[in-house]
Amino acid sequence: MHAHPIIETEQTQVVSPAIQPHIQIQDLNIHIDGHHILKNINLSLPNNSITSIIGPSGCGKTTLLKTLNRLIDDTKGVQVSGSVFVNGEDIYAPNAEVTHIRKKMGLLSQKPFPLPMSIYDNIAYGPRIHGTRNKKELNAIVETQLKNVGLWEEVKDRLDQSATRLSIGQQQRLCLARGLAVKPEIILGDESTSALDPISTQTIENLLVELKKDYTIVLVTHILRQARRVSDYIIFVYGGEILEFGKTEEVLLNPKHEITRQYVKGFIS
Amino acid sequence: MLRTRLIKNAIAKQSSFVLLLISLSVVIIIGIGLTFKSIPLFESFNIWDLLTNHVWAPMKGSFGFLPFIMGTLSVTLVALLISCPLCILSSIYLTEYASNALKNMVLPLINVLAAIPPVLYGVWGVLFIVPAIQSYIAPLFGVSTSGYTILAGGIVLSVMIFPIMISIMVEVLKTIPAELKAASLSLGATKWETAQKVILRKAKPGIIAAIVLAISRAFGETIAVLMVCGNVSKIPTSIFDAGYPIPALIANNFGEMMSIPLYDSALMFSALLLFVIIFGFNLISRIILNRLEGKHNG
Numbered sequence: 001m002h003a004h005p006i007i008e009t010e011q012t013q014v015v016s017p018a019i020q021p022h023i024q025i026q027d028l029n030i031h032i033d034g035h036h037i038l039k040n041i042n043l044s045l046p047n048n049s050i051t052s053i054i055g056p057s058g059c060g061k062t063t064l065l066k067t068l069n070r071l072i073d074d075t076k077g078v079q080v081s082g083s084v085f086v087n088g089e090d091i092y093a094p095n096a097e098v099t100h101i102r103k104k105m106g107l108l109s110q111k112p113f114p115l116p117m118s119i120y121d122n123i124a125y126g127p128r129i130h131g132t133r134n135k136k137e138l139n140a141i142v143e144t145q146l147k148n149v150g151l152w153e154e155v156k157d158r159l160d161q162s163a164t165r166l167s168i169g170q171q172q173r174l175c176l177a178r179g180l181a182v183k184p185e186i187i188l189g190d191e192s193t194s195a196l197d198p199i200s201t202q203t204i205e206n207l208l209v210e211l212k213k214d215y216t217i218v219l220v221t222h223i224l225r226q227a228r229r230v231s232d233y234i235i236f237v238y239g240g241e242i243l244e245f246g247k248t249e250e251v252l253l254n255p256k257h258e259i260t261r262q263y264v265k266g267f268i269s
Numbered sequence: 270m271l272r273t274r275l276i277k278n279a280i281a282k283q284s285s286f287v288l289l290l291i292s293l294s295v296v297i298i299i300g301i302g303l304t305f306k307s308i309p310l311f312e313s314f315n316i317w318d319l320l321t322n323h324v325w326a327p328m329k330g331s332f333g334f335l336p337f338i339m340g341t342l343s344v345t346l347v348a349l350l351i352s353c354p355l356c357i358l359s360s361i362y363l364t365e366y367a368s369n370a371l372k373n374m375v376l377p378l379i380n381v382l383a384a385i386p387p388v389l390y391g392v393w394g395v396l397f398i399v400p401a402i403q404s405y406i407a408p409l410f411g412v413s414t415s416g417y418t419i420l421a422g423g424i425v426l427s428v429m430i431f432p433i434m435i436s437i438m439v440e441v442l443k444t445i446p447a448e449l450k451a452a453s454l455s456l457g458a459t460k461w462e463t464a465q466k467v468i469l470r471k472a473k474p475g476i477i478a479a480i481v482l483a484i485s486r487a488f489g490e491t492i493a494v495l496m497v498c499g500n501v502s503k504i505p506t507s508i509f510d511a512g513y514p515i516p517a518l519i520a521n522n523f524g525e526m527m528s529i530p531l532y533d534s535a536l537m538f539s540a541l542l543l544f545v546i547i548f549g550f551n552l553i554s555r556i557i558l559n560r561l562e563g564k565h566n567g
Contacts, residue, residue: 071451076369103457113449116471125466126456175452182456 021085022216023068023186028082030063032075035061039240041082042043045233050208050217052227052248055237056245061220064237065188068218069105086186103130106179106215108192108204112171113179115162122163122174126182127230147175149207169200176207179240186210189219193226204231224264228252236260303544306537313531319455319538321515325502332540334537336502340419340512341546343505344494345487348421352430353480361464362436364411375438381430394425395541399497402509412509415499422498441475442468446472474561481554486545491516515543 014106021044022065041186045051065227066072066246067084070091071247083090103126115122123142124132132138142159146152148245149243153172155166172192179187189208193201208217209230221227227234227248234251236244244260310319314332322333363372403416445468453463469476499511500521518539527533 006402069455074447074451074454082534098459099459101455102455107451107455111448111449113446113452115449115453115467125453126458129456129462134393138480178452179456188455 004025009187010051013098020088022193023218024085024088025067026036026083026085028067028080028084029070030060030067031079037240040065043218043235043242045128045218047216048212049232050212050213050219050230051233051235052231053218053220053235054222054224054227056263056264057062057222059237060240061237062190063236064217065190068188069102069107071102072263082154082262101232102109104184104186105186106182106184108176108179108187108189110171110191111195112168114166114171114174117163118160119166119174120159123181126178130182134193138161142236146174149173149177149178150203167200169196169203170195170202172200173207176204180211182195185215186216187217189217189221190195191220195220201226202229207260224252224266236263238263285565286413300548302542303537303541307534307541308535310531310538322377323504327529327532327535332531332532334539336504336520337513337515337539338542338546339504340486340498341514341516341543342514343419343508344422344426344498344514345484348426348430348487349424349480350485352434352483353425355427356431356479357440357476360435360442361468363435364440364442365460365468366466374436376436377431379435384438386492387493389431389494390425390429391493393402393496394493395419398424398533400552407509410509412507414509415511417499417511418509419498419512422494422512422514423499423508425493426487429490429493430487434479434483434484437479438472438476441472441479442476473562474558477554477558477561481551481558487548488543488550489516491520495520497543509546515539515546519543 008211023043023045025041025043025045028038029036030038041064053064054060065070066075067080068086072078080092083092085091085105086101090096093099115125117125120142123145125140126139127138132141143152145153150210151170154170166174170196174185178264187208193204196204205226208219212216212232219227219231231248233246234244234248235242236251236255236257238259243257244255251260252264255264259268310332319332319334320338322331323333323335324331324333325336363375367375398421399416399418402418403414403419406420407414407418408417418451434558447473450463451468453467454460457464494514494525495517498517499516500513500517502513505509505512519536523536
């Protein structure tokens with residue numbers, strides 16, 4: 001769990017796009033109960049763009065995403081080695097403060113999990129934890145974030161109702177707004193539309209595309225068409241390794257690796 | 270072949286239904302039996318007087334149940350005040366913070382605690398809790414007492430309901446989805462903030478159910494409480510007074526002094542009282558739980 005000196009290993013086959021990195025992963029290896037889940041990951045994620053992580057089930061996509069906000073810490077029997085730099089700060093350094101790191105990253109999970117409280121309190125939860133107590137300020141945050149995700153008009157008259165009464169698509173937008181309320185720099189999405197109907201999916205996708213001007217967005221998805229629609233860059237993970245990383249069109253239309261080609265054509269899933 | 274199988278099925282269905290009816294009818298029969306046996310007392314006294322009179326002097330024909338009702342309620346309340354916070358925090362520690370190794374060690378130990386016979390808790394109370402109250406705790410508050418008090422009963426009782434409370438609460442907390450915790454953690458909340466504001470809130474109906482089960486057990490607990498709480502039929506005014514809970518009244522007096530008029534009937538009435546208290550309590554908590562669940566899922 002200690003920081004390695006910054007050296008590019010020769011095993012790095014992946015050439016990162018030439019954009020200043022927001023998130024940089026170095027020599028990351030993850031073992032869970034002795035299984036080597038992620039192998040020697042070296043990666044620089046570009047700012048203000050959407051990067052999709054694709055790959056077959058069980059390849060380590062979600063694990064890779066979870067290492068970015070250290071939610072991986074809560075997995076039993078996990079061992080992490082290597083570094084993840086966010087704005088040049090190693091989040092796996094011994095003195096790194098995990099709540100501070102997580103505040104920088106909004107997480108949008110597979111299914112919406114609204115907190116067991118009102119719509120208003122769901123949004124205000126994060127800011128309150130980080131010290132905002134002023135009612136006016138909180139009101140303003142709630143309104144702005146709900147407008148951000150296009151939910152304000154739908155819920156403004158029932159902010160004090162339980163968030164579980166919203167439709168599942170509305171819940172997912174609420175969860176996105178909840179994440180944005182703590183002013184993150186990065187948005188992580190873990191198959192965030194897999195539980196949604198096509199229209200809600202489209203709403204979320206459009207939102208993400210809109211948000212990328214202010215945020216760096218990393219999505220895990222198993223839907224290739226979605227990766228093509230929304231992402232600027234694609235990472236293809238296979239068997240715990242990154243086989244390919246590049247611009248969306250390059251990876252999808254002109255993959256360098258045979259396995260990527262087969263996956264893209266739908267021969268492997 | 271098919272015919273026999275169908276017949277077997279029909280027999281199984283009918284016989285399990287009959288067995289269910291038998292076990293349910295036991296409850297009803299107990300209720301009816303107790304009421305029936307209490308009738309002689311009702312013929313001489315009005316129920317309201319029995320419940321509000323605080324003089325228990327069977328020899329003089331005075332049957333006041335208020336001291337026993339208050340004794341039962343106060344011992345149970347003290348036990349709850351001690352055990353609820355302890356159990357809630359312990360179960361949060363076990364589910365959210367503790368390592369697997371610790372969990373695997375502690376949970377079986379708690380089951381052992383549950384298997385200890387009540388009389389041993391009573392002995393432990395007499396040997397340790399009662400003297401401790403007499404010579405250390407009560408003097409702190411400037412009170413002198415024998416140590417056989419409501420507080421002693423409450424402490425012993427709270428230890429007795431620990432196991433059931435903790436094990437149910439741990440089961441309840443385990444059902445909270447990991448993603449919900451992740452949602453709170455990913456907003457930068459600490460584990461404690463998550464436990465306080467999200468997990469406990471989500472688990473509220475289950476935690477209340479655990480407390481209700483523990484209270485039902487506490488109301489009826491007899492021998493251990495009887496050994497430490499003094500058994501003086503007076504309304505307790507502080508936790509350093511002796512108390513006399515209903516189960517202790519029945520256990521101490523049943524079969525003795527039956528020559529006194531209406532005594533037998535009075536004890537039956539106290540049993541009925543206990544029955545009604547537990548029944549009503551469960552009913553009320555069921556209603557509260559239904560409301561809570563409705564609020565969460567609706």
